[in-house]
Amino acid sequence: MTQRGRATRSTGSTGRPRRADGPRSGDRVGSPPRGDLAARRARLRAVIEPVLNEAGCDLEDLSVSPAGRRHVVRVIVDADGGISLDAVADVSRAVSAALDAAEEAGGDILAGEYQLEVSSPGVDRPLTLPRHWRRNVGRLVKVTARGALPEQSGGDRQVTGRVIEADDERVVLETDSGRAEFRHAELGPGRVQVEFNRLDEVGDDELGDNEDIDDIDDEDDVEDEER
Template sequence: MTQRGRGGARPGQGPGARRRREDEESRVPAAPRIDLTAARARVRAVIEPVVIAAGYDLEDVSIARAGRRHVVRVLVDTDGGISLDDVAVVSREMSAALDAAEEGGAEVLAGEYQLEVGSPGVDRPLTLPRHWRRNRGRLVAVNGLTGRIVDVDDTGVVLDVDGTPRELRFDELGAGKVQIEFKRLDEADFGDDEDEDDDEGEGEE
C-alpha cells in the first residue's frame, strides 16, 4: 500500500523534499567553460579522418553546453544517402577515436560529452557542389528563382524554371533550399479503382 503524507503528497514529495532536490541539483557541476570554436576544430581534426576512411563526407560539427556536459552533434552524408546502421557504425568509430586521442594526452573536449551523429535533413542549405548533385531532381529555391535541378557539373547547375533551362555557376549561387512538394490530389493514386471495378462486376451473368 502506498503511504501518503498530509495534503495527499507522497513521501519524499513535500516542500522539504523539493528543497532538498533543488539543493542537490544546484550542487551538480555545470559543464566547464571552454572555447567552443577551438573545441569544435579539435573534434573535427580527430573525427574527420574516421569519416573519410568510412567513405563519407563530414558535413558539420557543432558543440553546445547542456547542463553538466557538452553535446557534440555531427552530420555525415554520402552519395545515395546514409542508413541508420551506417550512422551507428561510424558513430562508434568516432567515439573510439575521441577516446584514443584523450588517452594519448590530447585534451580534445574538457569534461563529459554526449556524441550525436546523424545525416542532414532536407532543410539543410545547399552550399557545396556535392549538395546540389545529391539533390538532382528536387525543386529548389535560390537567388530568387525556384526550379528543378536537372543537371550538375563541376562548374554549376542547370535549373528547369517553368520549363526554361537556367544555367547558374557555383560562384554566383547563394545557398539553395530544397522545397517540400506535395502530390496533387488529381495525380494521387489511391489504389482502389481496380477494387471498385471488381465490385461492379460481381453478380453479373
Template sequence: MADVTRKRILAVLEPVLAEAGYDLEELKVSQAGRRTLVRVLVDRDAGVDLDAIASVSRVLSKALDKSEADDGPFATNSYTLEVSSPGVDRPLTLPRHWRRNVGRLVSVRLSDATVTARIHAADDENVELELSDGTRRVAYGDLGPGRVQLEFSRSASKERQE
C-alpha cells in the same frame, strides 16, 4: 577554450569520416552541464539512413574514446555525441549539395528573383536548372542558397503502398 576543443575534436573526427566515405557537414560543440555536447552532421553521395547514422556514431565514439587515452579532447571530461544527417531543409550551398539533389525541385535566388526549378545536373563549377522557360546553366557564384522543395505526388505514394 571552446574553439581549441572544437579544433581538437575536428582533428579526431575528420580523418575517420573521410576514411568511411562521409563528409562532415557541421560540427557544434557546447557545454551541457559537466558534459560536452558534440553535435555532428554527416552526409555522403549515397545518402544517409538510420543504419548509416548508427554505424558512423559507433565509429566516431570509438575514435573519441581512443583519443582520450592519447590526451585527446575528452581526457579530463565526458561528452555526449549526437550524430545526424542534414535535413531536407538544409540550404544547398556547396557543389556537393547540389550534386546530391539532382532531380529534385528547389527554390533558389537567381539574379534579382527567386525561382523554383528542377536540378538537371551539377558539377564543381555550375548547376543546370530546368526552369519553366528552358534549361539554364548557372555558376554557383551567381546563385543564392537553394532550398529543396518537398513534392507530394499521387504516383510516388502509390509506389510506396505496393
C-alpha cells in the same frame, strides 16, 4: 534505401553509454569550463574528419554546445547517394571509438563529459557546396540567383526549379521558363522544396526527423521518425 531525413544516433558520456558500475576511468565529472568553443571544434574536427573520410562520408557540420554538466557534440554526415540508418550507426561507433582513443592518449579533447550525436542532414539543410547540389539532382529547389534568367535582365531574383544537372562548376535548373544554367558563384544557398504531390514516390526514410536514441549498445536499433 538512403536517408535524407535526419537519423540521429545518440551515445552516452565520453562517446559510449554509461555503464551501470559508474564512470569510466577517463571520465571527468563536473561543470565543463567555458573554454574557446572554436578551439574545441578544431580539436574535434582533427579527430573526427579522418574517420569520416575513411568511411567514405563528408563532415557537413560539427557543433559543440554546453548542456548542464556536459557538452553535446553534434556531427552531421552525408555521402554520395545518401547515408543509410545502418551507416549512421556504424559511423557513430567509429567516431566514438576515435574520440575515446584521443582522450585516453591525453588529447584533452573536451575536458569533461560529453554526449555524441551523429545524424544525417535534414531536407532543410541549405545547399551551399557543389556536392550538395550534386546530391540533390532531381529535386525541386528555390534559390536566389545573382543575375538574370536568359529572357530577363538585371538584379538578383528568386528562382524555383528542378535540379537537372550539377557538377563542380555549374548547376542546371528546369524552371517554368525553361532550363537555366548557373555557375556556383551565381547562386546563394539553395533550399529543397517539399513536394506534397510526390510524397507517394518518396521513401519514409527521406522524410524523417530527429529522434534521439539513448543507451545504445553494439546491437543498436536506429529508428527514423517520420515527419
